[in-house]
Amino acid sequence: MTSPAGHSRRPFPHRNLLAISQLNQYEILELIDRAEAMIPVSRQQRKSLPTLSGKTQINLFFEPSTRTQASFEIAGKRLGAQVTNMSVKTSSVSKGETLIDTAATLNAMQPDVIIVRHPASGAVELLSQKVGCAVINAGDGAHEHPTQALLDALTIRQHKGRLAGLTVAICGDIANSRVARSNLLLLGAMQVRTRVIAPNTLLPRGIETLTSEVFTDMREGLVGADVVMMLRLQHERAAGRLIPSVREYYRFYGLDAEKLQLAKPDAIVMHPGPMNRGVEIDPAIADGPRSVITHQVEMGVAVRMAVLDALLADPTQVQA
Amino acid sequence: MSAPLVVRNARIVDPASNSDRHGAILVRDGRIEDLKDGAPQGEPEGATIIDAKGLLVAPGLIDMRVFTGEPGHEYRETLATAAEAAAAGGVTSFLLMPDSTPVVDDGAIVDFIVRRAAATAKVNVLPSAAITRGLGGNDITEFGLLKEAGAVALTDGRHSIQSAGLMRAAMSYAANFDLPIIHATVDRTLVGEGVMNEGALATISGLKGIPAEAETIPLARDLQLAALTGVRYHAAQVSSAGAAELISVAKRRMGPISAGISINNLALNENDVAPYRTFFKLSPPLRSEDDRQAMIEALKTGIIDVIHSAHDPQDSEVKRQPFADASEGAIGLETLLAAALRLVHSGDIPLTTILRAMTQRPAEILGLPSGRLATGAPADMIIIDMDYPWLVKEAEIVSRSRNTAFEGARMQGAVMQTFVAGRSVFRHANWQEGAK
Numbered sequence: 001m002t003s004p005a006g007h008s009r010r011p012f013p014h015r016n017l018l019a020i021s022q023l024n025q026y027e028i029l030e031l032i033d034r035a036e037a038m039i040p041v042s043r044q045q046r047k048s049l050p051t052l053s054g055k056t057q058i059n060l061f062f063e064p065s066t067r068t069q070a071s072f073e074i075a076g077k078r079l080g081a082q083v084t085n086m087s088v089k090t091s092s093v094s095k096g097e098t099l100i101d102t103a104a105t106l107n108a109m110q111p112d113v114i115i116v117r118h119p120a121s122g123a124v125e126l127l128s129q130k131v132g133c134a135v136i137n138a139g140d141g142a143h144e145h146p147t148q149a150l151l152d153a154l155t156i157r158q159h160k161g162r163l164a165g166l167t168v169a170i171c172g173d174i175a176n177s178r179v180a181r182s183n184l185l186l187l188g189a190m191q192v193r194t195r196v197i198a199p200n201t202l203l204p205r206g207i208e209t210l211t212s213e214v215f216t217d218m219r220e221g222l223v224g225a226d227v228v229m230m231l232r233l234q235h236e237r238a239a240g241r242l243i244p245s246v247r248e249y250y251r252f253y254g255l256d257a258e259k260l261q262l263a264k265p266d267a268i269v270m271h272p273g274p275m276n277r278g279v280e281i282d283p284a285i286a287d288g289p290r291s292v293i294t295h296q297v298e299m300g301v302a303v304r305m306a307v308l309d310a311l312l313a314d315p316t317q318v319q320a
Numbered sequence: 321m322s323a324p325l326v327v328r329n330a331r332i333v334d335p336a337s338n339s340d341r342h343g344a345i346l347v348r349d350g351r352i353e354d355l356k357d358g359a360p361q362g363e364p365e366g367a368t369i370i371d372a373k374g375l376l377v378a379p380g381l382i383d384m385r386v387f388t389g390e391p392g393h394e395y396r397e398t399l400a401t402a403a404e405a406a407a408a409g410g411v412t413s414f415l416l417m418p419d420s421t422p423v424v425d426d427g428a429i430v431d432f433i434v435r436r437a438a439a440t441a442k443v444n445v446l447p448s449a450a451i452t453r454g455l456g457g458n459d460i461t462e463f464g465l466l467k468e469a470g471a472v473a474l475t476d477g478r479h480s481i482q483s484a485g486l487m488r489a490a491m492s493y494a495a496n497f498d499l500p501i502i503h504a505t506v507d508r509t510l511v512g513e514g515v516m517n518e519g520a521l522a523t524i525s526g527l528k529g530i531p532a533e534a535e536t537i538p539l540a541r542d543l544q545l546a547a548l549t550g551v552r553y554h555a556a557q558v559s560s561a562g563a564a565e566l567i568s569v570a571k572r573r574m575g576p577i578s579a580g581i582s583i584n585n586l587a588l589n590e591n592d593v594a595p596y597r598t599f600f601k602l603s604p605p606l607r608s609e610d611d612r613q614a615m616i617e618a619l620k621t622g623i624i625d626v627i628h629s630a631h632d633p634q635d636s637e638v639k640r641q642p643f644a645d646a647s648e649g650a651i652g653l654e655t656l657l658a659a660a661l662r663l664v665h666s667g668d669i670p671l672t673t674i675l676r677a678m679t680q681r682p683a684e685i686l687g688l689p690s691g692r693l694a695t696g697a698p699a700d701m702i703i704i705d706m707d708y709p710w711l712v713k714e715a716e717i718v719s720r721s722r723n724t725a726f727e728g729a730r731m732q733g734a735v736m737q738t739f740v741a742g743r744s745v746f747r748h749a750n751w752q753e754g755a756k
Binding site: 021099100118120121122123125126140141142143144178181204205206207209210 | 518519520521522523524525526527528529531595596640641642643644645
């Protein structure tokens, strides 16, 4: 593997990273490889590369987030970029007005990249049409969260040595999860066998177009899985409407030791965070030996460094 | 007294009399005085003669679902600008929805619309009145007084009445005054946060879906209540195969039931929405191709009676938004006929059937003397070049708002000239009729 700074000077053929659906398997692999090469940077004493020196990065978050925002901020800073964080409160009345207005305002400040999280599906793409710089989707509604899927894939590959041929079970609130969609698209493109597991009320119509298999019985869905990926349940929203109660949900869809033993003996457990311990996952599992959850967080920084580098650092970058 | 008008050398297509023939139309005092086959012998003294050059002459279109911004949101559309757009699209009468500010739920506001339209609009504006006060879905309006003021139908426009009990009362009382109830059936609890047709496309886009049952469940309720009360009931806008089945059954069993569909649901499908194109965010949502095919079949077999434009002007402020936050609706008066002719050119629907759904049937449902080319009928007529090629361009839109679902669409067929009561209200820039 080449050194991070000198890694792959091939141009990355996209101006923005808006969705996994816009990438082919070679581009996905390229980003995962680049991210893997970035890992040592964060593990050394002097955690910096000069590749984004002089560039301006804006983190524009219309939805509260601690870890994703911090991850993008650290990634940018480790590459030498100037990073500004903006959290925009969205009133239910004028979400979009804020979005377009903010886009025009920020664009005038000549940033090199804007990283956007927004509660509405498609909002980041809309914003990308209004600015002249690169845009990275840090999560839009229930649509996509591409860097999460990339960091999940890198984590899996680090533990399993490969992606193709594995069986990954994604369990939880599929209907409202952008993490699930991005992961299903990425894993599908990399020849991974995917399963989704959820009660019917959390399975959106037509989900079978995105996944190899659909299970409503978690036990059946876990049998033989190499990876168990749990999703956060927005239980305040779901309780009483989509599920009767947290305790019933935990009984049937919470990951505990007994259910986990149905997966392969070396199966790893993942979670995009933040976790609801005792809602979707037993604390003993979350903090146990098969959990790779903190490793995911570390890979998050590497993936975001790689994406920033791919979009911004290539001198021969193709405009798309 | 204006000069008589003769339109000759025309292919006269009149769905109401099932006729398609070559001939001439004589108009006097705003009405059709005579229709003649072949070339007319001797024209009246001082008559204006128009040579249609063999083009098609049809009754002016009657559009049963039009929103404007007057009163209240004149920057979107006024009655005058909507009428300009209508004339350009061959629409000589439109039913104005009551969704304005203030809502058309009081005789004085109906009166305002009637007077304002007479003073400013170049086509016939037919006011509808709200079924419930403020479109709130709770209390019925003064149907009798509204009718006296000039309302021709009752509808809650974009809004859908959720309470079966209230709907029953409204239907019973409307039957008293022989006013039709026109209702867009939407179960709000099934729509929830839905913004497009439910299915794989919505799921991939991360958008909440609207199931067809949100339309069919209240429709089934309405059809039963219509049978109970005997009201003239028009299902304002159906979009799903299930709705067609319900109406088909109801029509066989009971009396005055009719159904309408937006041209958007006949010409477009859910694939047009992707990716997040808010000009295609409509109510009802664009459905699957299977549903669209079922709607074409339902139109052909007479289950669906009426095609309307669902003209709904919205400004860019409310349309240039993330999909879930954007307003619903698209303009359509100018593209109604051309989009409908696509279905004729593609061989899906016969010409007479398409025209009937925009002329004869709306006239019958609303009790109008127009919508036909017959002696004594108002001389609301259009000259259509069935093959005229054109491109829908935003810059050439007549309507005050630009939210068309047909931007960039290639059309075959255009209105060359539009007459309201024998008066020319629109002439296509490239139309040189043989006028003398």
